[in-house]
Amino acid sequence: MRPETEAELAxxxxGATGPLHIRGGGTRSIGRAISGEVLExxxxxxxxxYEPGSLTLVAKAGTPLAEIEAALDAEGQRLAFEPMDYRGLLGTRGEPTIGGVVAANVSGPRRIQAGACRDFLLGVRFVDGAGQVVKNGGRVMKNVTGYDLVKLMAGSWGTLGVLTEVSLKVLPTPEAAASILIDGLDDAEAVKVMARALGSPFEINGxxxxxxxLDDTxxxxLRIEGFTHSVAYRAGQxxxxxxxxxxRVESDSAKVAEGWxxxxxxxxxxxxxxxVWRISCKPSDxxxxxxxxxxxxxLYDWGGGLIWALMPEGADARAKLGTFDGHATLIRGSEASRRALPVFQPEPAPVAALTQGIRKKFDPRGILNPGLMA
Incomplete structure (x- = not known):
């Protein structure tokens, strides 16, 4: 099924009589396998x-991310949360879509300073599991009461509703960037150095x-961005x-972008x-x-707050980690690994009960990506 309008989607x-496998660009094959009719x-x-002067963009959910980035680039603007491209890691094809980015709350290295995808969402439109069209938010940032559905939809992986349109805040692209590269640190020293840099006044955003x-060492x-003179001064400091x-300092903008x-x-x-496991934790841990x-x-990102770990096939990273302040997600795994291990971090019983209650509210028949986040 491939609807062309929101009304068709609703x-x-x-009218669905069984489970639906919600798919955008098909680039993020994460979670338990879903048996159901594909809904693209x-x-x-x-x-x-798109109003560059208001730093606001509204797009339908199936819009390719590349199309949005090209439109923003033409106006000297960008998505500040730097969404990751999963295709190389997962070996998938297709084109990432903006709806998929929002549904998975995809954010990159700049999250540590700019924030996540969910922090730039102004509004959403979606169709819930009963076929009702729901709208929340708008085109400006504002306080809300009750459910903040804009934030709730970010990271819900299509289990609460199928996104049809998203409104986003965008930001200007800085005129210069530089990477400060420090060689030879062990992991513990590196985390301390990153913490010190992030605690400095020099506005580290990576x-x-x-x-x-690349040279086996x-x-x-550390990344800094901004006006040319400011970047040069901060790099020196x-x-x-x-x-x-x-x-070492790398100030060639193309090489900086490639490195990040x-x-x-x-x-x-x-x-x-x-x-491949993705682990969120306190950087000091x-x-x-x-x-x-x-x-x-x-690979450590976000100053150590995000760990990417390549593990032997079938190894249970959570069992090895034990109890810690954070969570671990199996991003890439064989079919056997995904059958044997929970892909997403199991929730404590009270949180799981709340989650289940919310899902029943928005998808009473349990037909939207059922079991994906189990």
Missing amino acids: EMIA TGGLSGITL AAHVPIG PVTM LSQMFKDHAV RWVRDVAPMQDAAGD APGLTARLGANAL
């Missing part, structure tokens, strides 16, 4: 409103560490701050065999947690 969902949103495509970089990466280490795409899309693990994992490869 009619299809209302690609027919709901197009930018319906902080990552790779134990095995550890590299810690950060170099001085970490003068006791092996510091490498981090954003978890390039070190794309062609490596094994399961990261080195201790990774010591328990015995991972084949690691």
Whole structure:
């Protein structure tokens, strides 16, 4: 099924007699396999409103992300939350859509400073499991009472409703960027360095560490963006701050962008065999947690608050981690791994009860991506 209008989508969902597999661009094959009729949103495509002066964009959910980024780039603007491209890591094809980005709350390295996708959502339109069209939010940021459906839909993976339109706040693209690269730090030292940089007044908007970089040695990466003179000044100050280490500065904008795409899309693990886990935690806990994992490869983002871990196929990262303040998600796994292990972090019983109650409210028949987040 591939509706061309919101009304067609509502009619299809209302008339559905069994489970529906909601699919946007088909680039994020995450979660339990879904048995059901495929419902594609690609027919709901197009930018319906773009006001550069108001930093506002409205697009139908099936609009390719590339189309949105091209329109923004033409006006010197961008999606500040830097959505990751999962295709290299998951080996999928197709084109990422803006609805898929919102449904999965996809955010990249800049989240640590700018915020997540959900923080830039102004409004949503969607069709719930009963076939009703629901609208929440608008084109400006404002306080709300009751359910904040805009935030609720971000990260719901199509289990509460099928998005038809999203409104987003966008931001200007800075004129310059630089990466401060520090070589040779072990994981614990790197986390301390990233914490110190993020606590400085120099507006770091990217902080990552790779134990095995492109030249097989550890590299810690700090990113700054802004006006050219400001970036040059801050790069100099950060170099001085970490003068006791092996510091390099990359100021070529194309190379800086390429390096952070490498981090954003978890390039070190794309062609490596094994399961890939995404672990969110307190940055200060990261080195201790990774010591328990015995991972084949690691990548730290968000100053250590996000860990990507390449594990042997079938290895249960949660069992190795034990109890910790955070959660672990199986992003890439074999069919056997996904059958044997919960893909998403199991919720505590009180939270699980709330989640189930919300799902029953928005999808009383349980037909939207059933079991995907089980």
